[in-house]
Amino acid sequence: MPPETPPILSDGRLTLRPPASSDAFDILEGCQDPEIIRWTTVPSPYDISDARTFLNDRLTPTQWWRNPTWVITESDNRWIGTVDLRPDGQGAAEIGYMIAPAHRGSGVGTAAIRLVCTWALQQWGLQVITWQAVTGNIASRALARRVGFRIHAEPLRLGLAHRGTRVDSWYGELLAVDLTPPVSTSSTGRPKSPAVALTRREQQVLDLIAEGEPNRAIASSLGISENTVKNHVRALLEKLHARSRTDAVVRGVSLGLTSLPH
Ligand SMILES: CC(C)(COP(=O)(O)OP(=O)(O)OC[C@H]1O[C@@H](n2cnc3c(N)ncnc32)[C@H](O)[C@@H]1OP(=O)(O)O)[C@@H](O)C(=O)NCCC(=O)NCCS
Incomplete structure:
Protein backbone atom coordinates (compact mmCIF):
# COMPACT_ATOMS: atom_id res chain seq x y z
CA MET A 1 0.00 0.00 0.00
CA LEU A 179 -1.79 20.15 25.52
CA THR A 180 -2.90 23.68 26.39
CA PRO A 181 -5.72 25.33 24.44
CA PRO A 182 -4.87 28.28 22.18
CA VAL A 183 -5.35 31.72 23.74
CA SER A 184 -7.65 33.83 21.61
CA THR A 185 -6.11 37.15 20.67
CA SER A 186 -7.62 40.50 19.80
CA SER A 187 -6.73 42.43 16.65
CA THR A 188 -3.74 43.91 18.54
CA GLY A 189 -2.33 40.40 19.01
CA ARG A 190 -2.74 40.65 22.80
CA PRO A 191 -4.70 38.02 24.68
CA LYS A 192 -8.38 38.90 25.10
CA SER A 193 -9.69 39.26 28.62
CA PRO A 194 -9.52 35.77 30.00
CA ALA A 195 -12.70 33.71 29.93
CA VAL A 196 -11.90 32.40 33.43
CA ALA A 197 -12.86 34.82 36.21
CA LEU A 198 -10.78 34.49 39.39
CA THR A 199 -11.51 36.17 42.69
CA ARG A 200 -8.84 38.52 44.03
CA ARG A 201 -7.74 35.86 46.54
CA GLU A 202 -7.62 33.09 43.91
CA GLN A 203 -5.53 35.40 41.74
CA GLN A 204 -3.09 36.02 44.62
CA VAL A 205 -2.88 32.30 45.35
CA LEU A 206 -2.27 31.46 41.68
CA ASP A 207 0.52 34.06 41.46
CA LEU A 208 2.19 32.61 44.55
CA ILE A 209 1.88 29.04 43.25
CA ALA A 210 3.50 30.26 40.00
CA GLU A 211 6.37 31.56 42.13
CA GLY A 212 6.79 28.06 43.51
CA GLU A 213 5.45 28.76 47.01
CA PRO A 214 4.00 25.88 49.04
CA ASN A 215 0.64 26.26 50.85
CA ARG A 216 2.21 27.09 54.20
CA ALA A 217 4.19 30.01 52.73
CA ILE A 218 1.14 31.22 50.79
CA ALA A 219 -0.93 31.16 53.98
CA SER A 220 1.66 33.19 55.82
CA SER A 221 2.11 35.73 52.98
CA LEU A 222 -1.63 36.32 52.71
CA GLY A 223 -2.38 36.14 56.45
CA ILE A 224 -4.89 33.29 56.02
CA SER A 225 -5.00 29.68 57.24
CA GLU A 226 -3.51 26.78 55.32
CA ASN A 227 -6.98 25.27 55.04
CA THR A 228 -8.29 28.42 53.38
CA VAL A 229 -5.37 28.24 50.93
CA LYS A 230 -6.30 24.64 50.16
CA ASN A 231 -9.87 25.75 49.41
CA HIS A 232 -8.60 28.42 47.03
CA VAL A 233 -6.30 25.89 45.33
CA ARG A 234 -9.23 23.50 44.89
CA ALA A 235 -11.34 26.28 43.34
CA LEU A 236 -8.46 27.24 41.05
CA LEU A 237 -7.99 23.66 39.82
CA GLU A 238 -11.68 23.46 39.07
CA LYS A 239 -11.90 26.80 37.25
CA LEU A 240 -8.79 26.10 35.20
CA HIS A 241 -9.67 22.43 34.55
CA ALA A 242 -6.25 21.59 35.94
CA ARG A 243 -5.12 18.28 37.41
CA SER A 244 -2.36 19.66 39.62
CA ARG A 245 -0.83 22.90 40.86
CA THR A 246 1.73 22.82 38.05
CA ASP A 247 -1.01 22.23 35.52
CA ALA A 248 -2.94 25.20 37.00
CA VAL A 249 0.12 27.41 36.52
CA VAL A 250 0.66 26.20 32.94
CA ARG A 251 -2.97 26.87 32.11
CA GLY A 252 -2.97 30.17 34.02
CA VAL A 253 0.09 31.33 32.06
CA SER A 254 -1.39 30.26 28.74
CA LEU A 255 -4.60 32.17 29.53
CA GLY A 256 -2.62 35.29 30.45
CA LEU A 257 -3.81 35.08 34.10
CA THR A 258 -0.37 34.79 35.66
CA SER A 259 3.28 34.68 34.69
CA LEU A 260 6.33 32.76 35.74
CA PRO A 261 9.10 34.44 37.75
CA HIS A 262 12.11 35.56 35.70
C1 LIG B 1 12.23 29.63 19.38
C2 LIG B 1 11.41 30.28 18.27
C3 LIG B 1 10.94 29.18 17.32
C4 LIG B 1 10.21 31.00 18.88
O1 LIG B 1 9.34 31.38 17.82
P1 LIG B 1 8.28 32.59 17.98
O2 LIG B 1 7.36 32.56 16.82
O3 LIG B 1 9.01 33.84 18.25
O4 LIG B 1 7.50 32.12 19.28
P2 LIG B 1 6.21 32.81 19.90
O5 LIG B 1 6.01 34.17 19.32
O6 LIG B 1 5.09 31.83 19.77
O7 LIG B 1 6.64 32.97 21.41
C5 LIG B 1 6.72 31.86 22.27
C6 LIG B 1 7.21 32.32 23.60
O8 LIG B 1 8.60 32.67 23.49
C7 LIG B 1 8.81 33.96 24.02
N1 LIG B 1 9.88 34.54 23.25
C8 LIG B 1 9.93 34.70 21.91
N2 LIG B 1 11.12 35.24 21.57
C9 LIG B 1 11.79 35.43 22.73
C10 LIG B 1 13.07 35.93 23.04
N3 LIG B 1 13.92 36.36 22.09
N4 LIG B 1 13.44 35.98 24.34
C11 LIG B 1 12.62 35.52 25.30
N5 LIG B 1 11.40 35.00 25.07
C12 LIG B 1 11.00 34.97 23.80
C13 LIG B 1 7.49 34.68 23.81
O9 LIG B 1 7.37 35.77 24.67
C14 LIG B 1 6.52 33.56 24.13
O10 LIG B 1 6.43 33.38 25.54
P3 LIG B 1 5.15 33.88 26.36
O11 LIG B 1 3.99 33.29 25.63
O12 LIG B 1 5.34 33.32 27.70
O13 LIG B 1 5.18 35.36 26.25
C15 LIG B 1 12.24 31.32 17.48
O14 LIG B 1 12.75 32.26 18.39
C16 LIG B 1 13.40 30.71 16.71
O15 LIG B 1 13.23 30.29 15.57
N6 LIG B 1 14.62 30.69 17.30
C17 LIG B 1 15.81 30.19 16.63
C18 LIG B 1 15.74 28.70 16.38
C19 LIG B 1 15.49 27.92 17.67
O16 LIG B 1 15.92 28.30 18.73
N7 LIG B 1 14.80 26.79 17.53
C20 LIG B 1 14.49 25.92 18.65
C21 LIG B 1 15.62 24.99 18.90
S1 LIG B 1 15.27 23.96 20.33
Missing part, protein backbone atom coordinates in the same frame (compact mmCIF):
# COMPACT_ATOMS: atom_id res chain seq x y z
CA PRO A 2 1.46 3.43 -0.90
CA PRO A 3 2.15 5.70 2.07
CA GLU A 4 -0.50 8.24 2.91
CA THR A 5 -0.25 11.81 1.66
CA PRO A 6 1.29 14.03 4.37
CA PRO A 7 -1.37 15.95 6.33
CA ILE A 8 -1.84 19.70 5.89
CA LEU A 9 -2.59 21.43 9.19
CA SER A 10 -4.27 24.80 9.62
CA ASP A 11 -5.73 27.01 12.33
CA GLY A 12 -7.16 29.60 9.95
CA ARG A 13 -4.16 31.93 10.28
CA LEU A 14 -1.30 29.53 9.56
CA THR A 15 -1.11 26.64 7.14
CA LEU A 16 1.48 23.93 7.66
CA ARG A 17 2.22 22.00 4.49
CA PRO A 18 4.91 19.57 3.33
CA PRO A 19 8.10 21.20 2.01
CA ALA A 20 8.36 21.92 -1.74
CA SER A 21 11.37 22.55 -4.01
CA SER A 22 10.20 26.16 -4.40
CA ASP A 23 10.93 26.79 -0.67
CA ALA A 24 14.71 26.58 -1.23
CA PHE A 25 15.50 30.31 -1.45
CA ASP A 26 13.31 31.30 1.50
CA ILE A 27 14.93 28.58 3.63
CA LEU A 28 18.38 29.68 2.45
CA GLU A 29 17.63 33.23 3.58
CA GLY A 30 16.10 32.12 6.90
CA CYS A 31 19.05 29.90 7.78
CA GLN A 32 21.49 32.83 7.60
CA ASP A 33 19.99 34.03 10.90
CA PRO A 34 22.49 34.01 13.79
CA GLU A 35 19.88 32.73 16.30
CA ILE A 36 19.05 29.72 14.08
CA ILE A 37 22.77 28.99 13.72
CA ARG A 38 23.31 29.46 17.45
CA TRP A 39 20.53 27.20 18.68
CA THR A 40 20.01 24.56 15.97
CA THR A 41 22.32 22.24 14.10
CA VAL A 42 21.72 23.58 10.57
CA PRO A 43 24.95 23.62 8.55
CA SER A 44 26.98 26.79 8.95
CA PRO A 45 27.73 28.43 6.60
CA TYR A 46 24.41 27.55 4.96
CA ASP A 47 24.19 27.68 1.18
CA ILE A 48 21.66 26.78 -1.49
CA SER A 49 22.92 23.19 -1.73
CA ASP A 50 22.08 22.74 2.00
CA ALA A 51 18.52 23.93 1.39
CA ARG A 52 18.18 21.63 -1.64
CA THR A 53 19.54 18.61 0.28
CA PHE A 54 17.09 19.31 3.13
CA LEU A 55 14.18 19.50 0.66
CA ASN A 56 15.26 16.52 -1.48
CA ASP A 57 15.30 14.35 1.65
CA ARG A 58 11.61 15.05 2.24
CA LEU A 59 9.92 15.23 -1.14
CA THR A 60 8.27 11.79 -1.44
CA PRO A 61 5.63 10.55 1.04
CA THR A 62 7.89 7.62 2.04
CA GLN A 63 10.71 10.04 2.93
CA TRP A 64 8.28 12.41 4.60
CA TRP A 65 6.80 9.87 7.02
CA ARG A 66 10.28 8.92 8.23
CA ASN A 67 10.73 12.49 9.45
CA PRO A 68 7.42 14.41 9.25
CA THR A 69 8.33 17.99 8.35
CA TRP A 70 6.08 20.98 7.74
CA VAL A 71 6.74 24.36 6.22
CA ILE A 72 4.85 27.04 8.14
CA THR A 73 3.11 29.53 5.87
CA GLU A 74 0.67 32.42 6.02
CA SER A 75 -1.73 33.46 3.25
CA ASP A 76 1.03 33.87 0.60
CA ASN A 77 2.06 30.19 1.03
CA ARG A 78 5.75 31.13 1.55
CA TRP A 79 8.12 29.59 4.08
CA ILE A 80 8.21 31.42 7.40
CA GLY A 81 9.44 28.50 9.48
CA THR A 82 9.85 24.75 9.81
CA VAL A 83 8.61 22.17 12.33
CA ASP A 84 9.68 18.56 12.27
CA LEU A 85 9.16 15.36 14.24
CA ARG A 86 11.81 12.66 14.54
CA PRO A 87 9.90 9.48 15.46
CA ASP A 88 11.62 6.60 17.25
CA GLY A 89 9.07 4.11 15.84
CA GLN A 90 7.93 3.20 19.37
CA GLY A 91 5.40 5.89 20.23
CA ALA A 92 7.76 8.82 20.79
CA ALA A 93 9.15 11.59 18.61
CA GLU A 94 11.46 14.52 19.25
CA ILE A 95 10.32 17.90 17.95
CA GLY A 96 12.43 20.59 16.30
CA TYR A 97 11.43 24.04 15.04
CA MET A 98 12.57 27.39 13.75
CA ILE A 99 10.78 30.59 12.78
CA ALA A 100 12.15 33.25 10.40
CA PRO A 101 13.36 36.30 12.35
CA ALA A 102 10.79 38.68 10.82
CA HIS A 103 7.93 36.50 12.09
CA ARG A 104 9.05 35.93 15.70
CA GLY A 105 7.42 37.14 18.86
CA SER A 106 3.86 37.18 17.51
CA GLY A 107 2.77 33.70 18.51
CA VAL A 108 3.51 32.01 15.15
CA GLY A 109 5.85 29.46 16.73
CA THR A 110 3.46 28.56 19.53
CA ALA A 111 0.49 28.20 17.18
CA ALA A 112 2.43 26.07 14.67
CA ILE A 113 3.95 23.77 17.26
CA ARG A 114 0.57 23.37 18.94
CA LEU A 115 -0.98 22.33 15.59
CA VAL A 116 1.71 19.70 14.99
CA CYS A 117 1.62 18.34 18.55
CA THR A 118 -2.18 18.17 18.58
CA TRP A 119 -2.22 16.26 15.29
CA ALA A 120 0.60 13.92 16.35
CA LEU A 121 -0.83 13.08 19.78
CA GLN A 122 -4.53 13.06 18.96
CA GLN A 123 -4.63 11.75 15.39
CA TRP A 124 -1.34 10.13 14.45
CA GLY A 125 -1.20 8.20 17.71
CA LEU A 126 2.11 9.29 19.21
CA GLN A 127 2.19 8.79 22.98
CA VAL A 128 4.80 11.38 23.79
CA ILE A 129 6.68 14.21 22.12
CA THR A 130 10.05 15.13 23.56
CA TRP A 131 11.79 18.51 23.38
CA GLN A 132 15.40 19.43 23.98
CA ALA A 133 17.19 22.76 23.64
CA VAL A 134 20.64 24.02 24.42
CA THR A 135 20.47 25.62 27.88
CA GLY A 136 19.92 29.36 27.56
CA ASN A 137 17.48 29.12 24.63
CA ILE A 138 14.77 30.92 26.54
CA ALA A 139 12.57 31.58 23.49
CA SER A 140 12.38 27.88 22.67
CA ARG A 141 11.75 27.04 26.32
CA ALA A 142 8.96 29.64 26.62
CA LEU A 143 7.36 28.30 23.45
CA ALA A 144 7.49 24.69 24.64
CA ARG A 145 6.03 25.67 28.00
CA ARG A 146 3.22 27.61 26.30
CA VAL A 147 2.22 24.53 24.30
CA GLY A 148 2.13 22.46 27.51
CA PHE A 149 5.48 20.64 27.64
CA ARG A 150 6.54 19.69 31.17
CA ILE A 151 10.04 21.05 31.40
CA HIS A 152 12.41 19.60 33.95
CA ALA A 153 14.05 21.98 36.38
CA GLU A 154 17.53 20.45 36.17
CA PRO A 155 19.30 20.52 32.80
CA LEU A 156 20.41 17.24 31.26
CA ARG A 157 24.18 17.36 31.63
CA LEU A 158 25.89 17.19 28.24
CA GLY A 159 22.47 16.21 26.88
CA LEU A 160 23.02 17.46 23.33
CA ALA A 161 25.65 17.15 20.65
CA HIS A 162 26.01 20.66 19.32
CA ARG A 163 28.46 21.72 16.64
CA GLY A 164 31.18 19.26 17.47
CA THR A 165 30.90 19.35 21.25
CA ARG A 166 28.48 18.22 23.96
CA VAL A 167 26.45 20.82 25.83
CA ASP A 168 23.92 20.81 28.66
CA SER A 169 20.30 20.81 27.54
CA TRP A 170 16.88 21.72 28.81
CA TYR A 171 14.41 18.96 28.17
CA GLY A 172 10.75 18.17 28.55
CA GLU A 173 7.94 16.04 27.26
CA LEU A 174 4.36 16.50 26.14
CA LEU A 175 1.52 14.00 26.47
CA ALA A 176 -1.94 14.47 24.97
CA VAL A 177 -3.31 15.47 28.40
CA ASP A 178 -0.77 18.29 28.69
Whole structure:
Protein backbone atom coordinates (compact mmCIF):
# COMPACT_ATOMS: atom_id res chain seq x y z
CA MET A 1 0.00 0.00 0.00
CA PRO A 2 1.46 3.43 -0.90
CA PRO A 3 2.15 5.70 2.07
CA GLU A 4 -0.50 8.24 2.91
CA THR A 5 -0.25 11.81 1.66
CA PRO A 6 1.29 14.03 4.37
CA PRO A 7 -1.37 15.95 6.33
CA ILE A 8 -1.84 19.70 5.89
CA LEU A 9 -2.59 21.43 9.19
CA SER A 10 -4.27 24.80 9.62
CA ASP A 11 -5.73 27.01 12.33
CA GLY A 12 -7.16 29.60 9.95
CA ARG A 13 -4.16 31.93 10.28
CA LEU A 14 -1.30 29.53 9.56
CA THR A 15 -1.11 26.64 7.14
CA LEU A 16 1.48 23.93 7.66
CA ARG A 17 2.22 22.00 4.49
CA PRO A 18 4.91 19.57 3.33
CA PRO A 19 8.10 21.20 2.01
CA ALA A 20 8.36 21.92 -1.74
CA SER A 21 11.37 22.55 -4.01
CA SER A 22 10.20 26.16 -4.40
CA ASP A 23 10.93 26.79 -0.67
CA ALA A 24 14.71 26.58 -1.23
CA PHE A 25 15.50 30.31 -1.45
CA ASP A 26 13.31 31.30 1.50
CA ILE A 27 14.93 28.58 3.63
CA LEU A 28 18.38 29.68 2.45
CA GLU A 29 17.63 33.23 3.58
CA GLY A 30 16.10 32.12 6.90
CA CYS A 31 19.05 29.90 7.78
CA GLN A 32 21.49 32.83 7.60
CA ASP A 33 19.99 34.03 10.90
CA PRO A 34 22.49 34.01 13.79
CA GLU A 35 19.88 32.73 16.30
CA ILE A 36 19.05 29.72 14.08
CA ILE A 37 22.77 28.99 13.72
CA ARG A 38 23.31 29.46 17.45
CA TRP A 39 20.53 27.20 18.68
CA THR A 40 20.01 24.56 15.97
CA THR A 41 22.32 22.24 14.10
CA VAL A 42 21.72 23.58 10.57
CA PRO A 43 24.95 23.62 8.55
CA SER A 44 26.98 26.79 8.95
CA PRO A 45 27.73 28.43 6.60
CA TYR A 46 24.41 27.55 4.96
CA ASP A 47 24.19 27.68 1.18
CA ILE A 48 21.66 26.78 -1.49
CA SER A 49 22.92 23.19 -1.73
CA ASP A 50 22.08 22.74 2.00
CA ALA A 51 18.52 23.93 1.39
CA ARG A 52 18.18 21.63 -1.64
CA THR A 53 19.54 18.61 0.28
CA PHE A 54 17.09 19.31 3.13
CA LEU A 55 14.18 19.50 0.66
CA ASN A 56 15.26 16.52 -1.48
CA ASP A 57 15.30 14.35 1.65
CA ARG A 58 11.61 15.05 2.24
CA LEU A 59 9.92 15.23 -1.14
CA THR A 60 8.27 11.79 -1.44
CA PRO A 61 5.63 10.55 1.04
CA THR A 62 7.89 7.62 2.04
CA GLN A 63 10.71 10.04 2.93
CA TRP A 64 8.28 12.41 4.60
CA TRP A 65 6.80 9.87 7.02
CA ARG A 66 10.28 8.92 8.23
CA ASN A 67 10.73 12.49 9.45
CA PRO A 68 7.42 14.41 9.25
CA THR A 69 8.33 17.99 8.35
CA TRP A 70 6.08 20.98 7.74
CA VAL A 71 6.74 24.36 6.22
CA ILE A 72 4.85 27.04 8.14
CA THR A 73 3.11 29.53 5.87
CA GLU A 74 0.67 32.42 6.02
CA SER A 75 -1.73 33.46 3.25
CA ASP A 76 1.03 33.87 0.60
CA ASN A 77 2.06 30.19 1.03
CA ARG A 78 5.75 31.13 1.55
CA TRP A 79 8.12 29.59 4.08
CA ILE A 80 8.21 31.42 7.40
CA GLY A 81 9.44 28.50 9.48
CA THR A 82 9.85 24.75 9.81
CA VAL A 83 8.61 22.17 12.33
CA ASP A 84 9.68 18.56 12.27
CA LEU A 85 9.16 15.36 14.24
CA ARG A 86 11.81 12.66 14.54
CA PRO A 87 9.90 9.48 15.46
CA ASP A 88 11.62 6.60 17.25
CA GLY A 89 9.07 4.11 15.84
CA GLN A 90 7.93 3.20 19.37
CA GLY A 91 5.40 5.89 20.23
CA ALA A 92 7.76 8.82 20.79
CA ALA A 93 9.15 11.59 18.61
CA GLU A 94 11.46 14.52 19.25
CA ILE A 95 10.32 17.90 17.95
CA GLY A 96 12.43 20.59 16.30
CA TYR A 97 11.43 24.04 15.04
CA MET A 98 12.57 27.39 13.75
CA ILE A 99 10.78 30.59 12.78
CA ALA A 100 12.15 33.25 10.40
CA PRO A 101 13.36 36.30 12.35
CA ALA A 102 10.79 38.68 10.82
CA HIS A 103 7.93 36.50 12.09
CA ARG A 104 9.05 35.93 15.70
CA GLY A 105 7.42 37.14 18.86
CA SER A 106 3.86 37.18 17.51
CA GLY A 107 2.77 33.70 18.51
CA VAL A 108 3.51 32.01 15.15
CA GLY A 109 5.85 29.46 16.73
CA THR A 110 3.46 28.56 19.53
CA ALA A 111 0.49 28.20 17.18
CA ALA A 112 2.43 26.07 14.67
CA ILE A 113 3.95 23.77 17.26
CA ARG A 114 0.57 23.37 18.94
CA LEU A 115 -0.98 22.33 15.59
CA VAL A 116 1.71 19.70 14.99
CA CYS A 117 1.62 18.34 18.55
CA THR A 118 -2.18 18.17 18.58
CA TRP A 119 -2.22 16.26 15.29
CA ALA A 120 0.60 13.92 16.35
CA LEU A 121 -0.83 13.08 19.78
CA GLN A 122 -4.53 13.06 18.96
CA GLN A 123 -4.63 11.75 15.39
CA TRP A 124 -1.34 10.13 14.45
CA GLY A 125 -1.20 8.20 17.71
CA LEU A 126 2.11 9.29 19.21
CA GLN A 127 2.19 8.79 22.98
CA VAL A 128 4.80 11.38 23.79
CA ILE A 129 6.68 14.21 22.12
CA THR A 130 10.05 15.13 23.56
CA TRP A 131 11.79 18.51 23.38
CA GLN A 132 15.40 19.43 23.98
CA ALA A 133 17.19 22.76 23.64
CA VAL A 134 20.64 24.02 24.42
CA THR A 135 20.47 25.62 27.88
CA GLY A 136 19.92 29.36 27.56
CA ASN A 137 17.48 29.12 24.63
CA ILE A 138 14.77 30.92 26.54
CA ALA A 139 12.57 31.58 23.49
CA SER A 140 12.38 27.88 22.67
CA ARG A 141 11.75 27.04 26.32
CA ALA A 142 8.96 29.64 26.62
CA LEU A 143 7.36 28.30 23.45
CA ALA A 144 7.49 24.69 24.64
CA ARG A 145 6.03 25.67 28.00
CA ARG A 146 3.22 27.61 26.30
CA VAL A 147 2.22 24.53 24.30
CA GLY A 148 2.13 22.46 27.51
CA PHE A 149 5.48 20.64 27.64
CA ARG A 150 6.54 19.69 31.17
CA ILE A 151 10.04 21.05 31.40
CA HIS A 152 12.41 19.60 33.95
CA ALA A 153 14.05 21.98 36.38
CA GLU A 154 17.53 20.45 36.17
CA PRO A 155 19.30 20.52 32.80
CA LEU A 156 20.41 17.24 31.26
CA ARG A 157 24.18 17.36 31.63
CA LEU A 158 25.89 17.19 28.24
CA GLY A 159 22.47 16.21 26.88
CA LEU A 160 23.02 17.46 23.33
CA ALA A 161 25.65 17.15 20.65
CA HIS A 162 26.01 20.66 19.32
CA ARG A 163 28.46 21.72 16.64
CA GLY A 164 31.18 19.26 17.47
CA THR A 165 30.90 19.35 21.25
CA ARG A 166 28.48 18.22 23.96
CA VAL A 167 26.45 20.82 25.83
CA ASP A 168 23.92 20.81 28.66
CA SER A 169 20.30 20.81 27.54
CA TRP A 170 16.88 21.72 28.81
CA TYR A 171 14.41 18.96 28.17
CA GLY A 172 10.75 18.17 28.55
CA GLU A 173 7.94 16.04 27.26
CA LEU A 174 4.36 16.50 26.14
CA LEU A 175 1.52 14.00 26.47
CA ALA A 176 -1.94 14.47 24.97
CA VAL A 177 -3.31 15.47 28.40
CA ASP A 178 -0.77 18.29 28.69
CA LEU A 179 -1.79 20.15 25.52
CA THR A 180 -2.90 23.68 26.39
CA PRO A 181 -5.72 25.33 24.44
CA PRO A 182 -4.87 28.28 22.18
CA VAL A 183 -5.35 31.72 23.74
CA SER A 184 -7.65 33.83 21.61
CA THR A 185 -6.11 37.15 20.67
CA SER A 186 -7.62 40.50 19.80
CA SER A 187 -6.73 42.43 16.65
CA THR A 188 -3.74 43.91 18.54
CA GLY A 189 -2.33 40.40 19.01
CA ARG A 190 -2.74 40.65 22.80
CA PRO A 191 -4.70 38.02 24.68
CA LYS A 192 -8.38 38.90 25.10
CA SER A 193 -9.69 39.26 28.62
CA PRO A 194 -9.52 35.77 30.00
CA ALA A 195 -12.70 33.71 29.93
CA VAL A 196 -11.90 32.40 33.43
CA ALA A 197 -12.86 34.82 36.21
CA LEU A 198 -10.78 34.49 39.39
CA THR A 199 -11.51 36.17 42.69
CA ARG A 200 -8.84 38.52 44.03
CA ARG A 201 -7.74 35.86 46.54
CA GLU A 202 -7.62 33.09 43.91
CA GLN A 203 -5.53 35.40 41.74
CA GLN A 204 -3.09 36.02 44.62
CA VAL A 205 -2.88 32.30 45.35
CA LEU A 206 -2.27 31.46 41.68
CA ASP A 207 0.52 34.06 41.46
CA LEU A 208 2.19 32.61 44.55
CA ILE A 209 1.88 29.04 43.25
CA ALA A 210 3.50 30.26 40.00
CA GLU A 211 6.37 31.56 42.13
CA GLY A 212 6.79 28.06 43.51
CA GLU A 213 5.45 28.76 47.01
CA PRO A 214 4.00 25.88 49.04
CA ASN A 215 0.64 26.26 50.85
CA ARG A 216 2.21 27.09 54.20
CA ALA A 217 4.19 30.01 52.73
CA ILE A 218 1.14 31.22 50.79
CA ALA A 219 -0.93 31.16 53.98
CA SER A 220 1.66 33.19 55.82
CA SER A 221 2.11 35.73 52.98
CA LEU A 222 -1.63 36.32 52.71
CA GLY A 223 -2.38 36.14 56.45
CA ILE A 224 -4.89 33.29 56.02
CA SER A 225 -5.00 29.68 57.24
CA GLU A 226 -3.51 26.78 55.32
CA ASN A 227 -6.98 25.27 55.04
CA THR A 228 -8.29 28.42 53.38
CA VAL A 229 -5.37 28.24 50.93
CA LYS A 230 -6.30 24.64 50.16
CA ASN A 231 -9.87 25.75 49.41
CA HIS A 232 -8.60 28.42 47.03
CA VAL A 233 -6.30 25.89 45.33
CA ARG A 234 -9.23 23.50 44.89
CA ALA A 235 -11.34 26.28 43.34
CA LEU A 236 -8.46 27.24 41.05
CA LEU A 237 -7.99 23.66 39.82
CA GLU A 238 -11.68 23.46 39.07
CA LYS A 239 -11.90 26.80 37.25
CA LEU A 240 -8.79 26.10 35.20
CA HIS A 241 -9.67 22.43 34.55
CA ALA A 242 -6.25 21.59 35.94
CA ARG A 243 -5.12 18.28 37.41
CA SER A 244 -2.36 19.66 39.62
CA ARG A 245 -0.83 22.90 40.86
CA THR A 246 1.73 22.82 38.05
CA ASP A 247 -1.01 22.23 35.52
CA ALA A 248 -2.94 25.20 37.00
CA VAL A 249 0.12 27.41 36.52
CA VAL A 250 0.66 26.20 32.94
CA ARG A 251 -2.97 26.87 32.11
CA GLY A 252 -2.97 30.17 34.02
CA VAL A 253 0.09 31.33 32.06
CA SER A 254 -1.39 30.26 28.74
CA LEU A 255 -4.60 32.17 29.53
CA GLY A 256 -2.62 35.29 30.45
CA LEU A 257 -3.81 35.08 34.10
CA THR A 258 -0.37 34.79 35.66
CA SER A 259 3.28 34.68 34.69
CA LEU A 260 6.33 32.76 35.74
CA PRO A 261 9.10 34.44 37.75
CA HIS A 262 12.11 35.56 35.70
C1 LIG B 1 12.23 29.63 19.38
C2 LIG B 1 11.41 30.28 18.27
C3 LIG B 1 10.94 29.18 17.32
C4 LIG B 1 10.21 31.00 18.88
O1 LIG B 1 9.34 31.38 17.82
P1 LIG B 1 8.28 32.59 17.98
O2 LIG B 1 7.36 32.56 16.82
O3 LIG B 1 9.01 33.84 18.25
O4 LIG B 1 7.50 32.12 19.28
P2 LIG B 1 6.21 32.81 19.90
O5 LIG B 1 6.01 34.17 19.32
O6 LIG B 1 5.09 31.83 19.77
O7 LIG B 1 6.64 32.97 21.41
C5 LIG B 1 6.72 31.86 22.27
C6 LIG B 1 7.21 32.32 23.60
O8 LIG B 1 8.60 32.67 23.49
C7 LIG B 1 8.81 33.96 24.02
N1 LIG B 1 9.88 34.54 23.25
C8 LIG B 1 9.93 34.70 21.91
N2 LIG B 1 11.12 35.24 21.57
C9 LIG B 1 11.79 35.43 22.73
C10 LIG B 1 13.07 35.93 23.04
N3 LIG B 1 13.92 36.36 22.09
N4 LIG B 1 13.44 35.98 24.34
C11 LIG B 1 12.62 35.52 25.30
N5 LIG B 1 11.40 35.00 25.07
C12 LIG B 1 11.00 34.97 23.80
C13 LIG B 1 7.49 34.68 23.81
O9 LIG B 1 7.37 35.77 24.67
C14 LIG B 1 6.52 33.56 24.13
O10 LIG B 1 6.43 33.38 25.54
P3 LIG B 1 5.15 33.88 26.36
O11 LIG B 1 3.99 33.29 25.63
O12 LIG B 1 5.34 33.32 27.70
O13 LIG B 1 5.18 35.36 26.25
C15 LIG B 1 12.24 31.32 17.48
O14 LIG B 1 12.75 32.26 18.39
C16 LIG B 1 13.40 30.71 16.71
O15 LIG B 1 13.23 30.29 15.57
N6 LIG B 1 14.62 30.69 17.30
C17 LIG B 1 15.81 30.19 16.63
C18 LIG B 1 15.74 28.70 16.38
C19 LIG B 1 15.49 27.92 17.67
O16 LIG B 1 15.92 28.30 18.73
N7 LIG B 1 14.80 26.79 17.53
C20 LIG B 1 14.49 25.92 18.65
C21 LIG B 1 15.62 24.99 18.90
S1 LIG B 1 15.27 23.96 20.33
